[in-house]
Amino acid sequence: IKKAEGGRSVAHGASRARNVTAAMEATRRRGKAHSNGKAAAESEPTAQWGRAWEVDWFSLCSVIALLCFAPFIVFFFVMSCDQYQCSVTQPLVELYRGDTTLLSIWARSPSFTWTAAQIYAAWVGFQLFLYMCIPDITHNSSCTCAFLTSPTSLINRYEINGLQCWLITHAAWLANAHYLHWFSPTVIFDNWIPLMWCANILGYTVATFAFVKAYIFPTNAEDCKFTGNVFYNYMMGIEFNPRVGKWFDFKLFFNGRPGIVAWTLINLSYMAKQQQLYGHVTNSMVLVNVLQVDWFSLCSVIALLCFAPFIVFFFVMSCDQYQCSVTQPLVELYRRRHHPCSPSGPIYAAWVGFQLFLYMCIPDITTSLINRYEINGLQCWLITHAAWLANAHYLHWFSPTVIFDNWIPLMWCANILGYTVATFAFVKAYIFPTNAEDCKFTGNVFYNYMMGIEFNPRVGKWFDFKLFFNGRPGIVAWTLINLSYMAKQQQLYGHVTNSMVLVNVLQGIYVVDFFWNEAWYLKTIDICHDHFGWYLGWGDCVWLPYLYTLQARESERPKWSWQMSMVFRYQASFQKKSTT
Numbered sequence: 001i002k003k004a005e006g007g008r009s010v011a012h013g014a015s016r017a018r019n020v021t022a023a024m025e026a027t028r029r030r031g032k033a034h035s036n037g038k039a040a041a042e043s044e045p046t047a048q049w050g051r052a053w054e055v056d057w058f059s060l061c062s063v064i065a066l067l068c069f070a071p072f073i074v075f076f077f078v079m080s081c082d083q084y085q086c087s088v089t090q091p092l093v094e095l096y097r098g099d100t101t102l103l104s105i106w107a108r109s110p111s112f113t114w115t116a117a118q119i120y121a122a123w124v125g126f127q128l129f130l131y132m133c134i135p136d137i138t139h140n141s142s143c144t145c146a147f148l149t150s151p152t153s154l155i156n157r158y159e160i161n162g163l164q165c166w167l168i169t170h171a172a173w174l175a176n177a178h179y180l181h182w183f184s185p186t187v188i189f190d191n192w193i194p195l196m197w198c199a200n201i202l203g204y205t206v207a208t209f210a211f212v213k214a215y216i217f218p219t220n221a222e223d224c225k226f227t228g229n230v231f232y233n234y235m236m237g238i239e240f241n242p243r244v245g246k247w248f249d250f251k252l253f254f255n256g257r258p259g260i261v262a263w264t265l266i267n268l269s270y271m272a273k274q275q276q277l278y279g280h281v282t283n284s285m286v287l288v289n290v291l292q293v294d295w296f297s298l299c300s301v302i303a304l305l306c307f308a309p310f311i312v313f314f315f316v317m318s319c320d321q322y323q324c325s326v327t328q329p330l331v332e333l334y335r336r337r338h339h340p341c342s343p344s345g346p347i348y349a350a351w352v353g354f355q356l357f358l359y360m361c362i363p364d365i366t367t368s369l370i371n372r373y374e375i376n377g378l379q380c381w382l383i384t385h386a387a388w389l390a391n392a393h394y395l396h397w398f399s400p401t402v403i404f405d406n407w408i409p410l411m412w413c414a415n416i417l418g419y420t421v422a423t424f425a426f427v428k429a430y431i432f433p434t435n436a437e438d439c440k441f442t443g444n445v446f447y448n449y450m451m452g453i454e455f456n457p458r459v460g461k462w463f464d465f466k467l468f469f470n471g472r473p474g475i476v477a478w479t480l481i482n483l484s485y486m487a488k489q490q491q492l493y494g495h496v497t498n499s500m501v502l503v504n505v506l507q508g509i510y511v512v513d514f515f516w517n518e519a520w521y522l523k524t525i526d527i528c529h530d531h532f533g534w535y536l537g538w539g540d541c542v543w544l545p546y547l548y549t550l551q552a553r554e555s556e557r558p559k560w561s562w563q564m565s566m567v568f569r570y571q572a573s574f575q576k577k578s579t580t
Contacts, residue, residue, distance in 0.1 A: 060231060075196065076091075079105060079109055083108055110191075112194055113191070116191045117194075119191060120195055123258070123262070127169070127258055128257075130161070130164075132248065134168065135159075136160045159247050162256050173268065177272070185268065188266050189272070190273075202258070206250070208234075210238075210242050210250060214233075214237075225238060226238060267289045305449065305450060308542075309412075312543060313408070313411065316550075319550060320408065349413075352473055356468070358376070377471050377472070377476075377514075377518040380476060380515075381479075388400075400483065401488045401491060402484065405488075411542065414473075414545065414546070415538070415541075417473070421537040425457050425533060426533065429453035429454045434456060435455070439453050440452075440453055441453060449533060450533055450535055451530075451534075453533065465537070466530075469532075469537055470521075470540050473545075474544040478511050478544070478545060486504055503551045504552070
């Protein structure tokens with residue numbers, strides 16, 4: 001018996017070793033570089049799937065810090081709302097002045113309780129029960145939704161029953177609030193911070209289980225990705241689609257159920273607490289509860305298509321007339337209007353035409369691979385800026401402040417181009433698509449227009465709409481716009497401030513880094529997943545150059561306001577959604 005048990009133990013250990021070895025070998029095969037020619041071109045898309053493949057020291061330090069401090073970051077914001085009326089600066093100021101201590105803040109906050117643990121366990125258990133037992137009746141008769149393929153071509157089946165689970169959960173919540181009275185509708189509010197610690201325990205437990213599972217019994221060893229760094233493996237994950245059994249998919253359940261289904265319940269609990277405390281519910285509370293329901297997205301799409309240019313105009317006008325104050329124009333309204341004037345149209349047309357000429361004519365000298373894309377962004381950026389500096393110092397064909405002097409008229413020209421490109425791409429997808437099989441029709445004309453239909457619309461062999469509009473009219477102009485602001489500040493005051501130099505240098509580094517790694521950009525979500533529509537066309541022509549440059553816009557004063565514009569710079573880092 002002992003020999004048999006020992007044999008089974010050895011066999012089990014060997015099986016585990018084979019799983020890990022197979023996973024690492026699959027990773028090695030995917031990362032192995034082919035020599036040249038067609039094999040290199042074919043292996044490029046699958047060589048580095050998923051997020052970062054190699055981890056540098058800065059990323060490693062960031063990962064370790066995030067793993068250690070993420071719960072306390074969330075706690076800080078929750079505590080700020082609980083103790084400081086949602087002010088995130090007041091607790092920092094009080095700590096700096098010595099008016100409070102970390103221990104006193106911690107002591108005033110509720111800690112983990114077994115009552116909260118029972119509530120949270122019941123909540124997750126109820127969602128798990130619904131996820132496993134409620135059939136999918138909204139997509140097809142076989143109770144499965146789309147067949148999604150993993151990087152190693154494994155076909156996964158999913159039980160798409162989120163809408164049914166959401167409806168059942170909220171029906172049960174409302175039934176309890178009005179008839180059953182098993183628990184108070186304010187139970188979430190009353191146990192908010194203890195529930196937060198329970199959620200942290202679940203989050204780290206699930207992450208640890210998935211981490212260990214990937215080594216011991218992965219669902220598909222070939223879909224595992226080992227970066228060689230244990231911290232990054234733990235944070236970003238090893239398995240592509242970890243599962244337990246046939247239907248319980250970790251990604252689908254944890255991405256959608258404990259958090260997103262609870263989202264609207266949490267809002268309802270806040271609303272119930274407001275009713276309990278004050279005897280009425282405010283309009284803002286009702287608005288928050290209504291706007292965070294998915295069916296409202298269609299109205300949001302239509303509103304965004306109609307009013308996005310005026311949103312950009314509002315922020316630009318605020319910097320132009322109100323020293324970047326976003327409240328003063330709402331009170332006073334604006335007194336003078338800007339319209340496209342005659343010089344702005346030719347200026348903008350010349351700019352886009354020049355970038356189009358460079359995009360089509362400058363050869364790709366940064367890579368030896370045979371690419372379907374002409375990667376010449378860095379060369380185009382260098383030529384453009386060399387021409388700009390040559391004009392400013394020697395040729396004097398136009399003023400270096402030409403962008404600043406025609407800023408709002410140029411904005412309307414950019415809007416015209418953005419909507420024209422989006423409309424052309426929309427019509428092209430119906431009449432002469434580049435590849436009809438890559439078109440995606442949602443059944444809603446507004447959403448098709450906004451998010452795009454064609455995956456890679458092209459004219460001819462080399463002119464790719466995505467690569468050109470994502471990188472050229474906007475990002476190449478980014479640093480030119482900053483230089484024009486700097487020239488205007490020099491013209492007005494006779495000197496350039498340190499802050500203006502800092503904006504030009506730091507954002508210049510960002511832009512040069514983008515073009516230096518333009519081949520890497522082909523692996524990001526913009527290129528690999530997003531379809532080309534108004535979202536990319538208008539966003540790259542208008543949103544990027546006009547809102548990402550607000551730091552330098554207020555150049556009429558040496559000390560300019562930058563707080564508002566930082567919001568948009570932080571947003572920039574998230575909009576460039578990268579899979580690496």
